[in-house]
Amino acid sequence: MIMRSLVQVSSISLLLLVVRTKAFLRPILPRYSSTLRASSVAVRYITLADATPQSITSRIEGSHTRSSMSSSIALASARSTTGFGDARGRGARDEQGRIELLCKAGPDGAALGDCPFCHYVQMVLRYKGLRYRLIPLTPEDKPEWLVEGYGGKMPCLVHDEEAYTDSGTITQYLEYFFPGEEPLTVEDENPELAEEVKTATSGVFGAFARYMKNMDKEQDPPLQAALVEELNKVDTLLQKTKGPFLAGERITLDDMALAPKLYHIKVGVAHFKNVIIPPSLTALAAYMQHIFDMDIFQESSYPPDVITWGWGNARK
Numbered sequence: 001m002i003m004r005s006l007v008q009v010s011s012i013s014l015l016l017l018v019v020r021t022k023a024f025l026r027p028i029l030p031r032y033s034s035t036l037r038a039s040s041v042a043v044r045y046i047t048l049a050d051a052t053p054q055s056i057t058s059r060i061e062g063s064h065t066r067s068s069m070s071s072s073i074a075l076a077s078a079r080s081t082t083g084f085g086d087a088r089g090r091g092a093r094d095e096q097g098r099i100e101l102l103c104k105a106g107p108d109g110a111a112l113g114d115c116p117f118c119h120y121v122q123m124v125l126r127y128k129g130l131r132y133r134l135i136p137l138t139p140e141d142k143p144e145w146l147v148e149g150y151g152g153k154m155p156c157l158v159h160d161e162e163a164y165t166d167s168g169t170i171t172q173y174l175e176y177f178f179p180g181e182e183p184l185t186v187e188d189e190n191p192e193l194a195e196e197v198k199t200a201t202s203g204v205f206g207a208f209a210r211y212m213k214n215m216d217k218e219q220d221p222p223l224q225a226a227l228v229e230e231l232n233k234v235d236t237l238l239q240k241t242k243g244p245f246l247a248g249e250r251i252t253l254d255d256m257a258l259a260p261k262l263y264h265i266k267v268g269v270a271h272f273k274n275v276i277i278p279p280s281l282t283a284l285a286a287y288m289q290h291i292f293d294m295d296i297f298q299e300s301s302y303p304p305d306v307i308t309w310g311w312g313n314a315r316k
Contacts, residue, residue, distance in 0.1 A: 211226070256296075
């Protein structure tokens with residue numbers, strides 16, 4: 001059957017930071033960038049949902065000790081077949097510390113799974129030239145400290161035995177502690193453009209997920225239209241900035257976050273809905289081709305059939 005075209009058929013997340021000094025622990029709630037730039041102490045992230053005095057104390061002084069975390073990771077690492085990311089083309093950093101990335105495993109329970117958020121984190125790690133060990137895990141293989149302390153959330157980045165979850169938190173952490181010659185954001189130099197990028201991209205994956213999970217064919221047309229509307233926002237932005245990236249000539253975290261989601265969209269709608277991304281979105285098509293061809297994207301990726309496996313499970 002010939003595929004039909006899809007045409008035919010906000011604010012920055014608030015992070016709760018707990019700053020650890022030699023003498024005391026104190027929770028703070030200021031903006032991420034200003035906080036970290038003004039502080040040289042270690043930072044541990046806790047989600048706002050967990051932000052109670054008891055949970056803060058438990059997270060820092062509780063049963064999930066460094067030794068238990070280290071032994072769990074060592075066991076998982078011994079089973080890992082993916083080894084270290086080599087970050088080819090950008091040069092590996094010295095004295096970076098030990099980095100592991102715990103992520104969803106694929107159909108065989110051992111290879112990399114279809115998580116676009118892990119894909120995003122890996123792109124950032126590779127772009128920055130950081131060595132890391134990728135540890136794919138099934139739900140049954142998740143270590144106790146991850147399940148009890150972090151709700152089993154992945155991707156989970158462990159840097160020198162300090163754990164961080166949520167891809168946005170992880171990549172902001174990497175951007176601060178491993179800065180490059182140019183920042184991977186445009187927020188400071190052009191806040192208006194940064195807001196435009198967020199507005200154009202924030203609704204894409206949600207619209208796609210709703211469309212993909214819908215099993216009622218009568219509801220497909222409005223959900224499909226909603227997805228096209230979100231993709232059109234990205235296309236319009238790219239026409240304005242003239243690419244090749246969302247903010248213009250320089251790649252940013254927003255590009256690395258969006259690219260894996262567009263990969264899922266391209267594969268998912270074709271397989272499950274028998275449609276394609278509208279060819280009329282020419283700026284978006286050129287953008288996808290450009291970023292999909294980048295080494296950091298390809299070396300962090302997984303085959304299309306892993307995506308269909310993942311969404312097949314999500315649609316059950």
